[in-house]
Amino acid sequence: MTDRLTPEQRHRVMSRIHGKATKPELKVRQWLWQHGYRYRLNVKSVPGKPDIVMRRYRTAIFVNGCFWHGHHVETQNFASLPAITNSSCCKIPQTNREFWVNKIKRNQERDQKNYQVLHDNGWLVIVVWECQLVPKCIEETMLRVELMLNEHFLALHQPKVVPYGFQETPAAMAAEKPPHY
Numbered sequence: 001m002t003d004r005l006t007p008e009q010r011h012r013v014m015s016r017i018h019g020k021a022t023k024p025e026l027k028v029r030q031w032l033w034q035h036g037y038r039y040r041l042n043v044k045s046v047p048g049k050p051d052i053v054m055r056r057y058r059t060a061i062f063v064n065g066c067f068w069h070g071h072h073v074e075t076q077n078f079a080s081l082p083a084i085t086n087s088s089c090c091k092i093p094q095t096n097r098e099f100w101v102n103k104i105k106r107n108q109e110r111d112q113k114n115y116q117v118l119h120d121n122g123w124l125v126i127v128v129w130e131c132q133l134v135p136k137c138i139e140e141t142m143l144r145v146e147l148m149l150n151e152h153f154l155a156l157h158q159p160k161v162v163p164y165g166f167q168e169t170p171a172a173m174a175a176e177k178p179p180h181y
């Protein structure tokens with residue numbers, strides 16, 4: 001079968017498919033940008049090369065394709081937004097089913113490792129699934145993302161100053177015997 005594209009054109013098409021700026025990722029970026037959030041893309045120094053990195057929020061966002069990353073293939077127990085979608089987004093073909101399941105599981109294992117490293121370093125990891133970005137879901141999805149972002153931001157910036165009148169250290173208080181009346 002001949003390719004109607006030149007090798008260079010083919011390469012460009014394929015790298016657009018596999019690399020940056022897939023459509024679901026664009027939707028997330030666009031929403032964030034329009035709501036005043038700023039971010040960086042595909043930061044190589046961050047484990048797993050997240051699609052969107054928000055350093056101010058110490059947050060990494062992965063926009064995952066449902067099939068390749070196995071949405072609903074097995075229980076997602078980490079970093080996923082609560083399910084607000086149907087479970088048919090990643091139907092595995094019946095032919096060569098075992099091959100596909102194994103492949104997807106390997107992808108998932110790699111994903112989970114990356115998420116864990118980020119998590120252990122104090123990052124919030126948000127996984128947004130492709131199917132959560134269809135028109136009827138995107139607003140709810142992104143509001144949840146926004147809530148997670150802001151909760152994490154507040155947790156990061158907890159005031160360190162002890163309010164006046166609460167200066168005793170808990171250790172000193174615990175060392176004293178409670179008075180008897």
Ligand SMILES: [Zn+2]
Nearest residue numbers: 066071089131
């Ligand atoms: Zn999905």
